[in-house]
Amino acid sequence: MSDRRWQEYLRYNLHAEHRRDTPFIQPVVKAMSELVRQFGTHLRLIGLLICAGQAAAFAASSQADEPVRFAIDIAPIFAQHCVRCHSAENEKGKISLATFEDLEEKQYVVAGDPDSSYLIELITAAAGERPKMPQDGKSLSDEQVDLIRRWITEGAKWPDGVTVRKKWRPDKSWWSLQPLSVGRLSESSGHPSGSPATTIDDFILAKLAEQGLTLNPPAGRRTLIRRVTYDLTGLPPLPEEVEAFVNDSDPRAYELLVERLLNSPRYGERWGRHWLDVVRFGESRGFERNEIINDIWPFRDYVIRSLNEDKPIGQLIREHLAGDVFGKDDPDVEVGSAFLVAGPYDDVGNQDPVQAAQIRANTIDEIIRATGEAFLGLTIGCARCHDHKFDPILQRDYYSLYATFAGIRHGSRVVATSQEKATHAAMETPLTQRLDELTKQRDALTRSVMKRAQERVSEHRKRWKRKPTRHQGTEETFSPVEARFVRLVSEGQDADPQNVDSFSVDEFDVWSAEEKPRNVALAVCGAKASGPSRVIEDFPGAYGPQLAIDGKTGARFLATGGHLTIELAKPTRINRVFFSNARGQIQPQQQKFAFVADYRIEVSDDGQNWIEVANGRDRMPVNSAHRDKRLRELEITQAERARSNQLNWQIAAVERTRKAVPPLRTVWVGERSADDAKGPFHVFLGGSPQRKGDPVVPASLSALAGVTPGYRFAEETAEVQRRQALADWIVHPDNPLTPRVLSNRIWQYHFGTGLVDTPSDFGYMGGRPTHPELLDWLAQQLLQGGWRLKVLHKQIMMSRTYRQSSDYRESAAKLDGDSRLLWRFPPRRLSAEEIRDTMLSVSGKLDTQLGGPGFRLYRYLQDNVATYVPLDEHGPETYRRAVYHQNARAARTDLMTEFDQPDCAFSTPRRAETTTPLQALTALNHDFTLDMARALAERLEKNAGDNPMAQVRTAFALCYGRHPHAGEVTECVELIRQVSLAAFCRVMLNTSELIYVE
Secondary structure (H helix, E strand, O other): OOHHHHHHHHHHHHHOHHHHOOHHHHHHHHHHHHHHHHOHHHHHHHHHHHHHHHHHHHHHHHHHOOOOOHHHHHHHHHHHHOOOOEOOOOEHHHOOOOOHHHHHHOOOOOOOOHHHOHHHHHHOOOOOOOOOOOOOOOOOOHHHHHHHHHHHHOOOOOOOOOOOOOOOOOOOOOHHHOOOOOOEOOHHHOOOOOOEOOOHHHHHHHHHHHOOOOOOOEOOHHHHHHHHHHHHHOOOOOHHHHHHHHOOOOOOHHHHHHHHHHOOHHHHHHHHHHHHHHOOOOOEOOOOOOOEOOOOHHHHHHHHHHHHOOOOHHHHHHHHHHHHHHOOOOHHHHHHHHHHHOOOOOOOOOOOHHHHHHHHHHHHHHHHHHHHHHHHOOOHHHHOOOOOOOOOOOHHHHHHHHHHHOOEEOOOEEOOOHHHHHHHHHHHHHHHHHHHHHHHHHHHHHHHHHHHHHHOHHHHHOOOOEOOOOOOOEEEEEEEEEEEEEEEEEEEEOOOOOOOOOEEEOEEEEEEOOOOOOEOOOHHHOOEEEOOEOOOOOOOOOOOHHHHHOOOOOOOEEEOOOEEEEEEEEEEEEEEEEEEOOOOOOOHHHOOOOOEEEEEEEEEOOOOOOEEEEEOOOEOOOOHHHHHHHHHHHHOOHHHHHHHHHHHHHHHHHHHHHHHOOOOOEEOOOEEOHHHHOOOEEEEHHHOOOOEEEEEOOEOOHHHOOOOOOOEOOOOOOHHHHHHHHHHHHOOOOOOHHHHHHHHHHHHHHHOOOOOOOOOOOOOOOOOOOOHHHHHHHHHHHHHOOOOHHHHHHHHHOOHHHHEOOOOOHHHHHHOOOOOOOOOOOOEEOOHHHHHHHHHHHHOOOEOOOOOOOEOOEEEEEOOOEEEEEOOOOOHHHOEOHHHEOOOOOOOOOHHHHOOOOOOOOOOOOOOOOOOHHHHHHHHHOHHHHHHHHHHHHHHHHHHOOOHHHHHHHHHHHHHOOOOOHHHHHHHHHHHHHOOHHHHHHHHOOOHHHHEEO
C-alpha cells in the first residue's frame, strides 16, 4: 500500500464519527494524531497500531455496555434505510422518521416500551418471513434491530434540533460546485508535469496523447469555409465567397473569415436560435388552450440584437432575470425579462381554490426550473417535493427561489420609454376626460328614466306574455307567407343587451306550411346561408353561416353583423322558424356563446325588400340587464331619446378619436404582483401548497455558500430587489457554475457535443466532463473576456482542433468511436431551420429582413382552445429565415418538424438527430421543396443560360460549394435532358451532401 493510500486510510479512521466519539479510543486517537504529525513518513507502522487500537477499543466498548447514542448509533440507520421514504418531504404511510414528534404521536415509538412500539414490529421478521420494513430489499441486521430496541428501552432519547436526512451521493465537494481551477497538463501529454496550458489544443492534444491518438490533418479550404459559415450564420457560403477564400494567399485569410462572419447580422440569427432553444422560448401559451401570443416576438429580436452587438452574456442573464429593474423605461433592456414568462403557461383559470393554488405553484416551478437549468446547469426543480435525491440542493433552497420569483405573473404590459409614455398621455388624457364627462351625462339621463320605469314596472310586465328565448331552442310561428329569403335580425344579445351585432346559432330551421312540413333551410335542400361572421385568422369560414343550416349541432355560426340570412332553393310558403345555439344541451346557461334576447324575423322575395313577420318583444326578459333595457325603451320620452342619441353620438366620436391615437407597444414580459410577493413563504410538504412546512425567505442556494457570496432577505424585501440579487449572484465572478455551463454550451454548438454531454445538468445524474481542465480554462477565458461570446468563438475556431478534417480513421475509432476526444472534427447534419433556410438561400428566394412579427407555417384557429393546421403551400410571405417563424407549442410545421425541430414546450439544450422515412418523403414531395426546386431551376437558367453543363456546375457551387466531378456532370446533364432541369434541382435539394457539414 502506498504512503498516499495509508494517509487516506488513517484520515478516515482518525476522523470517523463513531470512532472519534468512543470514550475509550479518545486517548489513542490523540496519541496517534501526534504520531502522524511527527512521523508522517512512517505511516505503515502507525496504521498497524491504529488497527490494533481500534480492535481493543471496540472490544472494551462492547464489554462496557455503553448506553445507545442516537446520533452515533440510531441516526445512521434511519438515514440509510428509512428517511428516503419516511420524512417530512415524503411521508409514505403518513409517517416521518426525520424527527421524534411524529413517531411519538402515532405510537410508532413508546419510550421505555419497545414491545408497544409499532416500529419494532415493522423491522422485526416473523418466523420464515421478511420484515415489513425497510422496503429497499435490505433487512436490518440483528445488531441494528437490537440497537433500536435498546434505544427505545433506554427512553428513546432524541437530542433537540437533530433532524435525520438522507445523505446525498455527492455533496458540496462535487466537481461542478468547486471554484474554477487553473488548467494544467499531465506528464503523458509530452509537457513537463503540471505545466499550465495556454491554448485549447494543449488540452486536446494532452488527452489524445494519453490514448495514443493524434489530431487529423487540417481540413481543405472549401470544407472549412462551409463549416465556419454554417457554424456562425446557419447559411451556406455564396459561391463567390468560397472561391475568394480558396484563392486567398493572405496568411490571415481564415482569421479574417471568422471575424467577418462574427460581425454578420446572420450570426445573431443563428446563435439566437440556440439560445431561444435553451430558454424555452415559444409563442403560444401551451397546455390545453394553447392560445397564440402575438406580442412576445420582441424578446426574440432582443436576443438576436444582443448577440449581434456582442452584449456580455452575463449582462444578458441579468436582464433576463431583472431587465424590468435594470432597464426601467428602456424597452431594449426591459424586454429581456420576458425570459421569465417565455415558457408554457396554464391560463385555464380553475375556480377551485385548491387547484388554483396548485396551478400557481406549477407556474413558479416552471420559472425555477428554467432558471436553474439554463444558467446554472442544476436540476433545482427536483427539490420541489423533497431534498434533491442526487445533488446537494435542499428543499428549502427550492422554496427560497420560489419566494424570489413569487411576484411574477404572466401577461402583457406596456414597454416604452418615459418620453413615449408622456407623449401618449398628452394625447389620450384629454380625450379620456371628455369621454368620462359625456358618459356621466348619459348615465344621469338613464338613471332618471329608470327611476320612472321602476315606478311602473308592474304595468310594463303585462306586455311580456311569452317565455324568454332559450339556448336549447326558440320557436316563432306566423301566418303562412311565401318567401325566397328569411333572416334573423338581432336586437340585443343575452350576455349584453346593448350588443345588437354578435350572437351565435348552431342551427336555424325554416319550416314549410304544408301537410307534412319540411325544414327547407337545410343545405342538403339547396338552401344557402349568408351573413357577417367571426373571422378566424388564417381560417376563413371556420364559424361561417353555412354551419347554421348543415343539420348538425356543435359547430356554430358566430354572427358579427347582427343578422343571419337564409336563401331557400325556391320560393316556398312557410309559417314557422326554430333557432338555437345549444340544441340538446341540459344546462345552456353555462354556454359561453351569446344568444339573441330580442330579435325579429323578416322575409323577402328578392333579398332587398323585407317584411317583418315575427319578433320577440313580447317575450319575458332573459335577465335583469335585458329587463332594464326593455323598461328604458318603454319609458324614455322623445326628447330624452334625442338627448341620449346625441350623447351616444358624441361618445362614439370621442372613442373613435381616442382609438386613432397610436397605442403604446405591449410585450409579453409579465407583470409584478405585490400581493403574491408579500409572503409569508413556506416549504410545501410533498410539493403541495395545502401542506405548509417550515418558513423560508428569499435566499441563494446553500450548495454554493462556501464558494460564492450569497444573499438572504427578509420576506418583506421588495420583489424586484430579490430578483436583482439573484441575477447578480448567478453572474458573480466567483460563481463557478455559470461560466462553466455557458462555455460548455458554446463548445457543444461548435462540436456537436459539449465537454459535458448533458448541457443543462452538471449534477450527479449528468455527464462528467471529458476535459475538466479545458472546461475550467474556457470558463476563465469567458470571464477574462468580459463575458463576451465572440472572443470565445474566435478562440475555439482558431484552434487546430476545430480546423482539422472530419476524415474517419478506423484505428482511432476503435478507441474513441464518438470522437469525444476530438481526434477528428465531428460531422453534423444541419438543423431543421438550417435545412429550410438553405433551400431558400440556394434557390435565391431567401428574404433576409431582420426582426419584426413572425410568419406562420400553419393556419391558426382560436375557439376555447387553439388549433394549428400545417400549411400545404408556403407563399413568399413565409420565405424569411426560420428563426422568425412564430413557433407555437404542440404545432407541427411539416419539413422542420420532421427534421427534429423541437417542441418549444420545453427547454432543448441539445437537439435530437433522428433518421426516419418521413424525412425523405417530406423533403422529396412537400410543395415547399417542389417550389424551391422550380425556383432553383429558374436561377440556374438566369445565371448559366440554357447550357446544361454550366447549369450543373452552378448548382454544385450553390449547393455544395465545390466543383462537380466529370462523372457527376455527365449523370446530371443526362437527367436534365431526359427529365427536366426542375427534376435535377429537386434531386440536388434532396441529397445528403446538401444537409451535412464536415
